[in-house]
Amino acid sequence: MKSKLTTTGSRLNPSQRPAICLGMPLYNQTRFLPQALDSLLAQTYGDFNLFVSDDSTEAGPGQIVNSYAAKDQRIVYHRNEYRRGLIDNWRNCFELAGEMDYFAWVGDHDAWHPRWLESMVQILNTCESVVLVYSQNVNIDNNGGILDKKIKPGISTLGMDNTRRPLVVCRQGQGFGNMVYGLVRARALRQAGVFPRVMWPDVILCIKLALIGDIHQVEEKLWFRRRTDRFSMPRQKRALFASYRPWYFKLPWPLVNAWMLTRSPPALAGSETGPQRNLRFNLAAVYFQRWWSKFGGGSWIGSPHEWRRGKATWIRKLKKFRTAVELKSK
Template sequence: MTARPRLSIGLPVYNGEEYLAESLDALLGQTYEDFELVISDNASTDGTEEICRKYAARDSRVRYIRLLRNVGATPNHNYVFTQCRGELFKWASHDDLYARDLLRACVQALDERPEVILAHSGQAVIDGAGRLKIPYEYGLATDSPHPPERFRSLLVEPGGDDFYGVIRADVLRRVKPLDSYHHADRTFVAELTLHGPFHQVPELLYFRRDHPTRAERANPSKRARCVNLDPRRSGPLHPTPRLLAEYLGGFVSAIRRAPLSAADRRACHRHLLAWMTSRVRPGAGERIEDRAPVGPAGLTVSVDALVAGREDRASRAGRAGREGGPA
């Protein structure tokens, strides 16, 4: 591949053989095609390498990089970004699913709104089989023209998955790379909000898969999650109190680095102090995945119908429905 693509997708992966092919099918089946897909394999020990090489051989947009050792999830996320060439960038997870129009809708939003730095879409949680579990409303005010309001909203409202939106690469280069303390992705996104507003495409196009082997489930403690993010966190110099202190300090550092007026900087510090010294309102700290799954009446979309590579599942389900048998 010689021509510079408009969009780069960076997909860091470690031992992702169970769901990787489904995610690659969904990404490569997008209606928007001007992208490169860079896979950074963190020295996987399962069938990940074989899957990646197969896809790279049949689609010139795929570039496969295999690291010699497992450097941790955070360094791998940061590394894959450095290997990408597009003016727009998106991190992708090896186990999530993406509707065919996700990239097209996000790129179009960024083209139409030059002030917007990140575009994402409506989101839902799916289970290991790709069945819709929990669609959820995005309630953050990240589209506000006022940086302190965007920052305040991200602190106190149940979050979405803005980290996985389509982002202007030049903005990513201006913020501090992703860190590996507890909830470092939140401080990373918080710093992004201080550089410009986000836009949420009002369509359900992104599906986050919740399953027992997902990193958050497989590593239930703060220490375990941070060691997964970066193995260097396993030593005695990284107790849980330090990881939490780094999390709070990450917000302070983000405010300091951001291109804010003095008044906006003071407002952000006030919001942060209020959040640190009072209890977050009920529900604000919840995990979306822990909400009760919706019933059949709440399932207004079909994942199989929206996601490339799942057409056979959709047609089988349709036939079973018409015939009155199991899908």
């Protein structure tokens, strides 16, 4: 879904340049890390700081980052004292950055076109309604070759009213894992809760940002996203937290996430109007209706979505057994 971008005002002069921070959650990456750092440091818009939060169990990634930091003062390296897990390490990137205007998470194994950051900064500088802007991406393999994989369409909510916008993102949005790597206004990110401690935190974050302002995609392929492994639900669940998991992770995640959408941001607690509260509950209902069919995905039982496509583990085992029986009978 695309909308025409209409900018307001003009580009900021040097004395008004926004404070921009990039956050890199690092975990045991050494092979592609130098290329990622080179790619970021070569951006045409170079007025930013890169905060690296190292959650690795090995010393190699930190040594690589420190070698770059010794040559470029824009890099700030932090080694966690203990394993945080994916969610808290992402949150730590934002906390390390401190006060800023714009923020973006960056992968430790990806690459970016030199104009990636500049293209997004220009939109946030000139379109006040946009709180999150992200570029189109190209999927690449370990050797840098382009993967023949369908890329989910982007979305732009420009021109939508405050009620329709979050509902459209919740009901029709795709590629939330791409959206979350865009450039976001720091104040909006704080209001949305940064990176929620839930299953599928990227989805919940983007929906909450849509409650605050517009989401827009740059119509250029400026991000080269490296697909190193096939997605695995069990691996994703293990990676979210290093040790302790919140008690509510024992409950069905579609229910928990829908509940999260009903909660008001602390900054607005007690000041929301009736229509705003109603919108949150309506949003939670839309979310639950869309995502309930994925509950159980990656487990032995599987989800209704996997059942319909014959991808549940028990269905695959049954097909394999039936094939073996048919071969023996021949």
